Amino acid sequence: MxxxxxxxxxxxxxxxxxxxxxxxxxxxxxxxxxxxxxxxxxxxxxxxxxxxxxxxxxxxxxxxxxxxxxxAPPPVTDADCHDPLTALTSVSHLRTRLDDVYRQAGHRGGEPAVSHVLVVVELGRRGAHGLEDDLWGIEVGHALAVAFPAHETVARLAPDRFAALTQAEDADVVGLAVLARLLREGLAGEPEPRVWVERLPHDGDAVTWVLSRLTE
Known part of the structure; x- marks a missing residue:
């Protein structure tokens, strides 16, 4: 061993x-x-x-x-923009993924505002920082990745806010129920987090405004 x-x-x-x-x-x-x-x-x-x-x-x-x-040794590069501690992606990487979605839709005739959504989780607790903050980030990131496993991108938008970019059809009643159960288990004893589905704009240029609002 x-x-x-x-x-x-x-x-x-x-x-x-x-x-x-x-x-x-x-x-x-x-x-x-x-x-x-x-x-x-x-x-x-x-x-x-x-x-x-x-x-x-x-x-x-x-x-x-x-x-x-x-x-842990420091990463030589940050090519995939993952935080090595929490395994969550950065906001800039999420923006790159959103740009990809809109660009592919432009070539294939799709509509990102219909096909994709952001499932957002906002912790009910405030004032956490440092190591404790990262521990909750691990729990929320794990819950989002398990609830929406198909090609998801899970990012940290702010110290207490997280999001998964996923197919709209996966963010249905069942997917959200699974997420809620995982969050209850992972955040046992903590205030209930707020969860909502953020619709994407029809215009790809408006994505910047959406992310700016979510990262405040």
Missing amino acids: NDYDVATAAFARAVRGGRESLVDVALVVGASAASQGVSLVEAVERIAELSPGREPPYVAVRSVVEAWTGS
């Missing part, structure tokens, strides 16, 4: 009441994940799988995040 597998096995023992310190083992999980190229999202999901009811203690999640961020 590699170091990451050894660390997660130790975490499982600690959760079951072993002699290892849960915080110390979680730090090793985070550091080993970073050194072996395991994403932070995957590492956090792994300790959730090993925790009773898939609810890892907050101190354990925090330790994994701290160790991962302290050990």
